[in-house]
Amino acid sequence: MKERALYLLGWLVVILFALTTPALAAKGGGGDKGGSMGISGSDKADRQMNQERYEREYEYEHQRKQEKGENNREKMERSGQDKSDEASGLNKQREKKMEQERKETGKGSETGQQKREEQSRKWWRFWD
Secondary structure (H helix, E strand, O other), X not given: OHHHHHXXXXXXXXXXXXHHHHHHHHHOOOXXXXXXXXXXXXXXXXXXXXXXXXHHHHHHHHHHHHHHHHHHHHHHHHHHHHHHHHXXXXXXXXXXXXXXXXXXXXOOOHHHHHHHHHHHOOOOOOXX
């Protein structure tokens, strides 16, 4: 019984192989990729067009990335200038605050000066 099942299985494999081989040859599969079997002239032309399109897309993407890189460099240079502007603005703000504090010292009543001093303390320095 086992021998007969193996015999039938063997024939089934042979029949399936025989049936699928022509289908693979028609599709151009089966390992022969460039020979005359299964590849017509129009398939070669399609491949050539696809290759050219791929190359154009690659060049476009490459060029776009280069431009984007240049734009990023320009942005970084500009942001460096913006940061220096921001730093100078902060310095100006600090100077104004210090000048205001200098003007306020000694002015007003003692209680007003104490209140001003309490309000100017930072909230996280509660131990002072």
